[in-house]
Structure formats: C-alpha cells, structure tokens
Amino acid sequence: MNEKYREFFSTVHLRADLGRKAIRGGAAVMAAELGSNILRIGSITVLARLLLPEDFGLIAMVASLMVFAERFKELGLGDATVQKKEINHEQVSTLFWINILVCAGIALLLAGLSKTIAWFYQEPRLTAVSIVLASTFLLSGLVIQHHSLLRRQMRFGALAAIQLFSTGFSIVVAIVLAYYDFGYWALVARELSRNVFVLIATFLVCAWRPGLPKRNIGLGDFLFFGKNVTGYNMVHFFSRNFDKIIIGKLYGSFWVGIYANAYQLISVPVSQIQYPVNTVALPALSTLQGEPAEFRSHFEKLLRLMTFFSMPVVVFVALFADLVSNLLLGAKWTKAIPIFQVLAVGAFIEPVVYIVATALQAVGKTKEYFRLGLINAILFICCQGIGSLWGAIGVAAGVSSAVFLSLAVCLAYGLRHTPVKISSLLRGLAISSLCSLITALIMFGVRYAVGWTFPTPWVIPFLIGGAAIYIGVWLVVPGGRRQLSEYWDQIKGAIPGPRRQDRVAQR
Numbered sequence: 101m102n103e104k105y106r107e108f109f110s111t112v113h114l115r116a117d118l119g120r121k122a123i124r125g126g127a128a129v130m131a132a133e134l135g136s137n138i139l140r141i142g143s144i145t146v147l148a149r150l151l152l153p154e155d156f157g158l159i160a161m162v163a164s165l166m167v168f169a170e171r172f173k174e175l176g177l178g179d180a181t182v183q184k185k186e187i188n189h190e191q192v193s194t195l196f197w198i199n200i201l202v203c204a205g206i207a208l209l210l211a212g213l214s215k216t217i218a219w220f221y222q223e224p225r226l227t228a229v230s231i232v233l234a235s236t237f238l239l240s241g242l243v244i245q246h247h248s249l250l251r252r253q254m255r256f257g258a259l260a261a262i263q264l265f266s267t268g269f270s271i272v273v274a275i276v277l278a279y280y281d282f283g284y285w286a287l288v289a290r291e292l293s294r295n296v297f298v299l300i301a302t303f304l305v306c307a308w309r310p311g312l313p314k315r316n317i318g319l320g321d322f323l324f325f326g327k328n329v330t331g332y333n334m335v336h337f338f339s340r341n342f343d344k345i346i347i348g349k350l351y352g353s354f355w356v357g358i359y360a361n362a363y364q365l366i367s368v369p370v371s372q373i374q375y376p377v378n379t380v381a382l383p384a385l386s387t388l389q390g391e392p393a394e395f396r397s398h399f400e401k402l403l404r405l406m407t408f409f410s411m412p413v414v415v416f417v418a419l420f421a422d423l424v425s426n427l428l429l430g431a432k433w434t435k436a437i438p439i440f441q442v443l444a445v446g447a448f449i450e451p452v453v454y455i456v457a458t459a460l461q462a463v464g465k466t467k468e469y470f471r472l473g474l475i476n477a478i479l480f481i482c483c484q485g486i487g488s489l490w491g492a493i494g495v496a497a498g499v500s501s502a503v504f505l506s507l508a509v510c511l512a513y514g515l516r517h518t519p520v521k522i523s524s525l526l527r528g529l530a531i532s533s534l535c536s537l538i539t540a541l542i543m544f545g546v547r548y549a550v551g552w553t554f555p556t557p558w559v560i561p562f563l564i565g566g567a568a569i570y571i572g573v574w575l576v577v578p579g580g581r582r583q584l585s586e587y588w589d590q591i592k593g594a595i596p597g598p599r600r601q602d603r604v605a606q607r
Contacts, residue, residue, distance in 0.1 A: 136263055137371070139271050140368065142271075143275065144361065145428050148428070150286075151283065152357075153433070157348070157356035158225060159291075160353075160357060162230050166210070170337070172206065172330060173206055173244070174330070175327075175329075176328065176329025176332075176333070177198060178245065178247065178248040179325070179382065181322075182248050183389075183462065190311065192245055192248075192310070193310040194313040194319060195322065196245040200242065203241025204237075206237045207234045208234075215227050220349070223353065233291060236291055239296060239298070242299055243303075261301065262301040266294050266297035266298040270297060274287060274290035327466075335473050336477055338477065339481050340480065342484050343495045343496075346485065347488070361429060363439075365417075365424065365425070366444050369410065369413040369414055369417055370450060373410040378455060380402070381458045384402075389464060395462075395519045399455075399519075400520070400524055405587065406451050407452065407532035408587060411532050414444055414447050415536050415537070417440075420547075420559055421437050424559075426556060427556050438493055442497050446502070447500075453507055453510055459514075459520055460514055472509065475509050476509060480506070531577060535570060535574050538573050539573055542569050543565075546565070
C-alpha cells in the first residue's frame with residue numbers, strides 16, 4: 101500500500117526548478133481564483149436582485165460562527181502534511197480519520213447550539229439554518245488530507261479544477277432556488293451543494309485512498325504542529341469575523357447584509373492575488389526550510405509579485421467604489437459604498453500580513469506562529485469593538501486600523517523568527533506602494549476633471565488607462581524597469597512548453 105501511493109509523499113523531485121513550479125502553480129491557482137471570483141461576482145449581481153439584504157444578513161450571522169469552526173476542523177493536520185519533510189501512507193491515513201472524528205464532533209456541536217445561536221441574535225429562523233450548515237462539516241472532513249497531498253505535490257491545477265467545478269455548480273443551485281422564491285434557503289443550499297461537489301470532484305482527481313488508522317507511527321510532531329496552527333486559526337478567524345457578529349448583535353440583519361457584501365466585494369481583488377500566493381508559498385517555502393538564502397530569495401519574489409498586482413487593484417476599486425457597487429449590487433445597496441472604501445484602506449496592505457505568517461509556518465515555528473495570531477486577534481477585536489460605537493462604518497474603520505497595527509507586529513515579532521530580513525521586505529513593498537499611490541492620485545485628478553457622475557461603462561476606459569499609467573510610473577521610478585523585466589521573465593517561465601534553452605537546442 102505504501103508503494104502504491106509513494107508518489108504522494110516524496111517531494112525530492114520538486115526541488116528541481118522550484119521557482120518555475122511555484123510560478124506555474126500560482127498561475128493555476130490565480131486562474132482558478134479569478135474564475136471563482138467572476139462566478140461569485142456574477143452570483144452576487146444576480147442574487148442581490150433576487151434576494152433581500154436581510155437574506156444575506158441571516159446567512160452572514162451564522163457564517164461568522166461557521167468560519168470559526170471551519171478553521172478548527174483541520175486541527176492544523178492538513179498543513180502539517182504539507183510542511184513535514186518526511187511522511188508516509190500510514191501517518192496520512194491516521195490523520196484522515198482524526199479529521200473525520202473532529203468534523204463529526206463539530207457538526208454535532210453546532211447543531212446542538214442552533215437554538216442558542218437563534219437566541220443570541222433573537223432570530224428564530226437561524227435554528228434550522230444552523231443545523232443544515234453544520235452538516236457541511238461531515239462532507240468537508242472527507243477531503244482535508246486529499247487536498248493536503250495535492251498541495252504537497254504542488255498539483256495546483258487539480259485543486260483549481262475542483263474549486264471551479266464546485267463553485268460554479270453550487271451557484272447554479274442558489275440562483276435557481278432564489279428565482280423560485282426560496283429566499284435565504286437559496287444561500288444555504290449554495291453552501292451545502294458546494295461541499296457535495298467538492299467531495300465528488302476531489303475523489304475523481306486524487307487517487308489516494310486512506311487505510312485503517314494505526315497507533316505508534318510517529319504522529320507526535322504532527323500533533324504539536326497542528327496544535328499551534330489550530331490555535332492560530334481559531335483566534336485569527338474569530339477576530340476576522342467578529343465584525344459581522346458584533347454588527348449583527350448591535351444593529352441587526354440589515355446592516356450585517358450591507359457590511360458582508362461590502363466586505364466580500366473588497367475581498368475579491370485581495371484574494372485574487374493573496375490566496376494563490378499563500379497557497380503556493382507554504383509547500384514551496386517548506387521545501388526550502390533548511391536553506392535560508394534560498395528561502396529568503398523565494399519569499400521576496402513572492403512578496404514583490406503579490407504586491408505588484410494587489411495594491412493597484414485595491415486603490416482602483418476604492419476610487420470607483422460607487423460604480424462597482426451600482427454595477428454589481430444595484431441601487432438598493434448604496435449604503436455599502438462608504439464601508440467598501442474604508443475597508444479598502446486596510447486591504448491595501450493586508451496581503452503582506454498573511455505572507456509573513458505563512459513564512460513562520462513554513463519554517464516550523466508554530467509556537468511563534470500562534471503567538472503572532474493571538475496578538476493580531478486581540479488588536480482586531482479591540483479595534484472592531486471601539487469602532488462599533490459608530491455603527492458598521494466604524495467597525496470597518498476598526499478593521500483597517502487593525503491591519504496596519506498587525507503589520508507592525510509582523511515586522512517587529514514575526515520576521516525575526518524567519519530567514520527574511522525586515523529591510524528586504526520593506527524594499528519589496530516600497531516600489532509597489534509608491535507606484536500604486538501615484539497612479540491613484542493621477543486617476544483621482546482625472547476623475548475630478550471628468551466629473552463624478554458618468555455612465556457605468558466608462559469604467560472600462562478608466563481601467564485600461566489606469567493600467568497604462570501604473571506601468572508608466574513603474575518605468576520611470578528607480579529600479580522599476582529592471583523589476584518589470586524580472587516579472588515578465590517569471591510570467592514567461594510560467595507558460596507551459598519547452599524552455600528557451602530547449603527550443604534553442606532544437607534549432
């Protein structure tokens with residue numbers, strides 16, 4: 101059995117041309133994330149016209165608690181499978197069954213708390229919603245180790261296919277039910293069906309099958325790693341969803357719906373870059389955990405590439421938030437616009453916070469990883485709590501403030517446990533930040549000259565012009581032309597096909 105599945109456990113072959121594999125893997129995940137985001141935006145556009153803000157608010161109330169449990173379900177054992185240098189079939193099989201037991205326990209616990217959740221929000225409909233959503237944990241627990249093995253082997257194309265398949269078909273289910281007036285149950289069905297489709301696609305793509313659990317097979321290191329990762333996930337995701345909980349408690353489902361969709365819209369451009377980079381970063385950097393110089397080099401490349409794309413996109417959507425909101429959500433969602441813009445301030449720098457945490461995880465410093473998450477969680481909860489005195493927009497201001505405070509903590513505490521140097525990170529941030537802000541100022545001036553009110557389709561020439569200005573600024577700042585050339589070489593290296601030297605040899 102070990103021999104049959106040996107290909108899933110060894111990572112020696114990944115060291116050859118790791119940079120190219122990472123870029124290609126990131127491109128695959130980015131393409132999947134782009135496709136998923138297009139589907140999500142399209143579904144928001146349709147569902148926002150078929151459903152009411154209260155419908156979204158009801159799901160957001162429960163989802164905040166579900167996301168917290170979602171991160172607890174893995175016990176960090178999925179990341180442990182990716183990060184460990186040596187692993188075998190018996191160990192992964194046992195981890196699979198541990199995950200199943202944990203997910204079953206979470207499902208039963210959440211179902212048992214359904215009436216408590218409804219009582220907390222004073223919303224009886226949440227009882228049934230909580231029970232149905234709790235059942236999704238039983239489904240998701242079946243694929244944790246399968247996805248981890250695919251990540252370990254950097255098979256991001258397979259993961260991308262699973263993501264697109266499940267997202268697309270679940271959205272179809274939601275739209276059909278919303279059209280036939282099922283209300284908030286359309287959103288519940290979207291989450292349930294997505295997990296069903298993920299399960300089907302995963303077992304079609306990944307040939308690994310678990311054996312029976314065994315004892316005394318050396319799981320101590322995995323459990324220690326998983327304990328700290330789980331602790332980080334618990335405090336991190338609770339703090340990042342505390343905003344919706346406190347808004348729901350203080351201001352009701354309407355404002356939760358408004359805030360949740362504003363948050364989702366600003367998360368789309370951030371996650372489009374952040375998620376692929378972090379997905380690739382853990383297996384790639386883990387492979388280099390014994391080589392500090394190579395680790396540092398790959399980290400800096402990932403950081404620069406991420407900020408090159410994410411920062412200008414965030415400033416653009418913030419500047420044209422009114423058009424984005426009207427186009428995607430419709431006229432009844434105008435209250436989401438200022439919340440969207442305030443959240444964009446933090447989203448500008450947020451991806452950097454995530455990648456520093458990933459670097460800590462990759463070198464196995466999980467105790468420091470948990471402490472970093474705990475400090476940042478306290479900052480987020482305090483800032484959101486203070487901001488809640490001024491309503492939903494005050495909570496959004498608290499979130500953005502906490503992101504910048506978290507960045508300071510990452511620089512002062514997180515990086516000193518990794519081979520990465522603060523000076524290198526700041527140099528990587530400086531040029532992308534400068535070029536993005538200069539572009540934002542120019543675009544602000546152009547929009548001021550043209551006028552704030554104009555037809556929505558005009559956003560397309562603004563987008564093209566903004567991209568041209570951004571590249572132009574890069575060409576004139578010191579070191580920008582050389583950096584653009586490096587990015588272009590990396591993009592060409594990610595394109596499948598024979599390498600340049602191979603083509604030359606063929607001639």
